[in-house]
Amino acid sequence: MKKVYPDAASALDGLLQDGMTIAAGGFGLCGIPELLIDAIVASGVKDLTIASNNCGVDGFGLGKLLDTKQIKKMMSSYVGENAEFMRQYLSGELELEFNPQGTLAERMRAGGCGIPGFYTKTGVGTVVAEGKEVKTFDGQDYILERGIVADLSIVKAWKADETGNLVFRKTARNFNPPAAMCGKVCVVEVEEIVPTGSIDPDLIHLPGIYVHRLIQGAHEKRIEQRTVRKREEA
Template sequence: MKKIQNDAASALDGLLFDGMTIMAGGFGLCGIPENLIVAIRDSGVKDLTVISNNAGVDDFGLGLLLQTRQVKKMLSSYVGENKEFERQYLSGELELEFNPQGTLAERCRAGGAGIPGFYTKTGVGTRIAEGKEHKEFNGETYILETGLVADLAIVKAWKGDEQGNLIYRRTARNFNADMATAGKVTVAEVEEIVPLGSLDPNNIHTPSVFVHRIVKGEFEKRIEKVTTRERETA
């Protein structure tokens, strides 16, 4: 199977359908698969359930799919930088399942590891725990969370080789490594594709067995929120 694709649209060819669930790696705007997100927008696929730490900003990242009303439901842990997300949620146009950030990461990791559920203390006694199974271990109360699996996982890596072994760079490792294992199909966009054998096996974060297609992207790497201060003068 040829893994290297010419562009993001080709990398997603035949994989998209209405009503599907997509995992999208990234944290804020760091390490997001921005080329694949644009290709999903341009495809016109709709009624999506998207699992991601956040929804990007209004005009970049997953915010592009909110602009076009292609997302039906979000599973996220933070959505505070997106006004359109806020508007759609408060008006009842968008379903939202909030997750504590560590719980969301573990749900993705568990799904990729074939673990259907796990117990955690996080969220006990809050709205997060409503409707979930409670169980005591050693006198402490825990709630049951389920592992997550998606029809498609889209991730962004720093380097990938011709077989799809991936290395993430610093903060961009975030949710990408967990989500790469939890997609029925995983598509990776990378900054650089190197020959097989170029990557140190000890430094590979996602083995090629989890990656079905890979594409080299062009990245804007936008800053989510620019904060500056007045220059001090003597």
């Protein structure tokens, strides 16, 4: 099965439709599938539900899809770096489903493992629990959270072989593996594609069985919050 495509547009060909749910990997601006996001922007697909830890920043990453009003709903745990997100949410233009960070990651992982739901103590007694089933185990209350199964996963990895076995770099390993797992179709962008068999099996973070399409490209890798000290005078 040929998984390697020449570019992001061809890798997404035939997969995009209005109203679909997309799981996007990355954390802040680390490990985000920026090339695939740009291709989704260019496609014009709309009314999207996006499951992702955050929504990029103004004008970059998933923030580009906010600028073009292509997102209908976000399922996120942190949205504090995006002024346009705040504006759209407060004006009623954007739906928001808040998730505790660990809950969101587990919802993706559960969906990828065929687990329809799980119970967690996180969010008990808060607005997160509103409308959800509460069950008592050993005298403690837990709320039922549903697994996420997305129509499409878009993921950024560091290296892949031609069968889609993936290696992630550092922080990019957080949300990308569970996001990749929960999509009915998973499209991945990487910095390098190497021959099959050249990656030590012990170093593979996500097996290629989860990956359907693959592209290689150059990435901007912005710094989300650049903090520097003032230069000391000699």
